[in-house]
Amino acid sequence: MSTQKKHSEPRRQGTAASMSRREMLAGMAGAAAATIAAMAVPGTASAELKRVVKNGRINHSVCKWPYRKLKLDQLCEAAVKLGIKSVELLKPKELPTLKKYGLVCAMVNSHSYQRGVSNKDYHPECLAYIRKSIDAAAEHKFPNVITFSGFRYDTPDDVGLENAVTAIKQVIGHAEEKKVNICIEILNSKVDHKGYMFDHMSWGVELCKKIGSERMKILYDIYHAQIMEGDIIRTLRDNQEYIGHYHTGGNPGRHEIDDTQELYYPAIMRAIVETGFNDYVAQEFIPTGDPLTSLAEAIQICDV
Numbered sequence: 456m457s458t459q460k461k462h463s464e465p466r467r468q469g470t471a472a473s474m475s476r477r478e479m480l481a482g483m484a485g486a487a488a489a490t491i492a493a494m495a496v497p498g499t500a501s502a503e504l505k506r507v508v509k510n511g512r513i514n515h516s517v518c519k520w521p522y523r524k525l526k527l528d529q530l531c532e533a534a535v536k537l538g539i540k541s542v543e544l545l546k547p548k549e550l551p552t553l554k555k556y557g558l559v560c561a562m563v564n565s566h567s568y569q570r571g572v573s574n575k576d577y578h579p580e581c582l583a584y585i586r587k588s589i590d591a592a593a594e595h596k597f598p599n600v601i602t603f604s605g606f607r608y609d610t611p612d613d614v615g616l617e618n619a620v621t622a623i624k625q626v627i628g629h630a631e632e633k634k635v636n637i638c639i640e641i642l643n644s645k646v647d648h649k650g651y652m653f654d655h656m657s658w659g660v661e662l663c664k665k666i667g668s669e670r671m672k673i674l675y676d677i678y679h680a681q682i683m684e685g686d687i688i689r690t691l692r693d694n695q696e697y698i699g700h701y702h703t704g705g706n707p708g709r710h711e712i713d714d715t716q717e718l719y720y721p722a723i724m725r726a727i728v729e730t731g732f733n734d735y736v737a738q739e740f741i742p743t744g745d746p747l748t749s750l751a752e753a754i755q756i757c758d759v
Contacts, residue, residue: 504747507755508538512728515754516541516561516737518702522746531556533747537754543737544601547591554595561735562599562674562700563592568642571605572622573615573652581605585626585637593633598734599700600630601674602639604653615652620665630670638699640674643682647709654683656690663697672699676739681706681718688726695730702739703753710743712753724759 508515517539522530527542527549534542534556541561542553550560566584570577581602588600604619623637630637639662644654653659659673675698677687684690691698705716712720727736736757742749 504533504536504751506536506538507751508758510758512759513724513757514541514561514733514735515539515757516543516559516735517750518542518544518562518737518739520544521739521741522750525746527552531558533750534558537751539754541735541737543735547588550591550595550597559735560592560595560597561737562601562638563588563597565601566603567605568603568640568648568651569606571603571652572619572639573604574606574608574610575618575621577605578618578622578625581622582626586629589626589630589633589635589637592635597635599636599638599672599674602637603642604639604651604658606648606650607652608650610652612652612658616658616662616665619662623662623666623671627666627668627671631668634670636670636672636699638672638674640702641676641679641683643679645682647679647682654679656680656684656694660694660697673697674700674702676702676704677718677723678702678704678706678709678739687718687723691723691726692730695732698732699734701727701732701736703736703757704740709739709741711740711749712738712756720753720756721759724757728759 517534519527519530519542531542531553535558541559543560543562544564545560546564553560565588566581570580572578572581585600585602592600604615607615627637639653639659641653641656641659642648642651644651663671663673675691680690681687703712703720705712706718707716712718738750738753740753
């Protein structure tokens with residue numbers, strides 16, 4: 456899903472270091488923009504899109520929801536041309552569309568983020584969605600299904616954790632049998648999702664430990680984590696065994712991941728690669744300009 460605090464480099468305006476950083480990002484953005492300069496119609500999958508993935512050390516994905524103005528086929532077509540391997544956060548009924556493009560859905564949708572596994576009242580609803588999504592992911596040989604803690608609704612965090620353990624234990628065996636990961640997403644409760652329970656990494660790590668399965672992972676959303684805790688690179692290094700997926704987004708605003716925001720994604724991506732991570736990193740920012748131009752630039756920034 457979806458839809459952050461200070462691991463990022465501090466801005467030092469006027470220093471040589473900050474100028475170097477800005478120049479580097481501007482250069483990458485300019486090179487990416489040049490590959491799509493002939494795109495005449497904003498937000499369309501143009502024949503002029505060129506591959507920007509070069510290094511192959513990151514498996515790139517893109518979330519569909521920020522691109523609501525594009526049809527799924529348009530986004531898939533653009534993804535193939537840019538070198539992106541996955542379009543994600545799709546419903547089970549949408550998955551067959553990816554097959555004709557040779558794409559993966561790296562994260563299949565399930566239940567809502569408001570009504571999650573930390574509340575027993577929502578267990579029947581959540582578990583039904585998770586099982587359905589596991590079956591759909593397995594059918595298409597896609598790797599992950601998303602789940603959420605949900606909002607607190609006056610439930611203490613320790614009680615919510617035990618409730619989540621109770622819920623996940625009812626489906627983890629099915630996930631193991633189908634060879635699909637269940638990934639619970641960290642979201643911020645400060646700006647976007649007030650009341651969301653899994654808003655600090657320690658809660659999700661403890662859940663993974665209590666489940667005790669290689670199929671139980673965390674979706675580490677860098678934007679949300681930056682708002683709540685920061686210290687991104689140290690956190691992902693210390694908890695690498697529990698992280699199964701990443702989402703990006705610029706902070707503040709959840710827009711482009713360029714030099715208009717505080718996170719320095721080239722260093723974050725290098726740290727992810729250095730942990731040995733070989734699953735997917737998905738772009739989940741909300742474009743402010745032409746969406747495919749922004750997407751191409753973001754992929755190039757992350758293609759370390």
